[in-house]
Amino acid sequence: GENVEQHPSTLSVQEGDSAVIKCTYSDSASNYFPWYKQELGKRPQLIIDIRSNVGEKKDQRIAVTLNKTAKHFSLHITETQPEDSAVYFCAASMGNFNKFYFGSGTKLNVKP
Amino acid sequence: GAVVSQHPSWVICKSGTSVKIECRSLDFQATTMFWYRQFPKQSLMLMATSNEGSKATYEQGVEKDKFLINHASLTLSTLTVTSAHPEDSSFYICSAPGTSGSEQYFGPGTRLTVT
Numbered sequence: 527g528e529n530v531e532q533h534p535s536t537l538s539v540q541e542g543d544s545a546v547i548k549c550t551y552s553d554s555a556s557n558y559f560p561w562y563k564q565e566l567g568k569r570p571q572l573i574i575d576i577r578s579n580v581g582e583k584k585d586q587r588i589a590v591t592l593n594k595t596a597k598h599f600s601l602h603i604t605e606t607q608p609e610d611s612a613v614y615f616c617a618a619s620m621g622n623f624n625k626f627y628f629g630s631g632t633k634l635n636v637k638p
Numbered sequence: 639g640a641v642v643s644q645h646p647s648w649v650i651c652k653s654g655t656s657v658k659i660e661c662r663s664l665d666f667q668a669t670t671m672f673w674y675r676q677f678p679k680q681s682l683m684l685m686a687t688s689n690e691g692s693k694a695t696y697e698q699g700v701e702k703d704k705f706l707i708n709h710a711s712l713t714l715s716t717l718t719v720t721s722a723h724p725e726d727s728s729f730y731i732c733s734a735p736g737t738s739g740s741e742q743y744f745g746p747g748t749r750l751t752v753t
Contacts, residue, residue, distance in 0.1 A: 630680075
């Protein structure tokens with residue numbers, strides 16, 4: 527089955543700096559890669575996603591890149607703010623109502 | 639649109655009793671729903687795939703006789719934790735795929751504490 531690895535497990539940045547979180551996946555059949563932000567005790571919230579036919583996607587301060595050949599994808603947050611502090615999860619799926627395989631999570635701490 | 643609800647949001651039960659958690663898609667139909675368990679400071683671990691009109695598919699290592707799943711309708715799936723023990727204490731979250739089949743919409747989660 528699919529195996530998703532995520533790094534780093536914790537990331538501390540200064541407000542205004544950029545943050546990068548990386549994930550790798552093992553199954554080349556995976557074609558949908560979402561990123562979720564989860565605050566303590568709450569549901570995961572989708573922040574951005576990318577499909578395998580696209581190499582990069584951007585939404586304001588957030589961007590995701592995908593390298594299908596290397597089987598890795600990354601989340602980039604620019605101009606970080608204290609409210610970006612949360613746990614971020616990447617996931618991989620084959621789409622078509624299939625299950626998600628989640629990474630282990632990254633705790634991002636943005637220091638004011 | 640695409641709202642998923644869960645009930646209850648939290649529950650405390652005694653060891654040996656059973657607890658039922660409901661997951662509902664409020665404004666769309668879901669023939670498939672997923673149940674996850676999340677321990678503190680850990681990732682979401684898929685427990686099972688709930689299928690309307692057929693048996694659930696359980697992930698390796700998940701006891702199907704302990705975690706009973708029933709997908710009663712196109713908008714409701716239930717997870718029953720039978721003979722609960724303190725080690726079953728966790729955050730249980732359900733999700734349902736959207737109409738495209740790619741994105742998933744998550745419920746708010748249920749915090750289960752077994753004393």
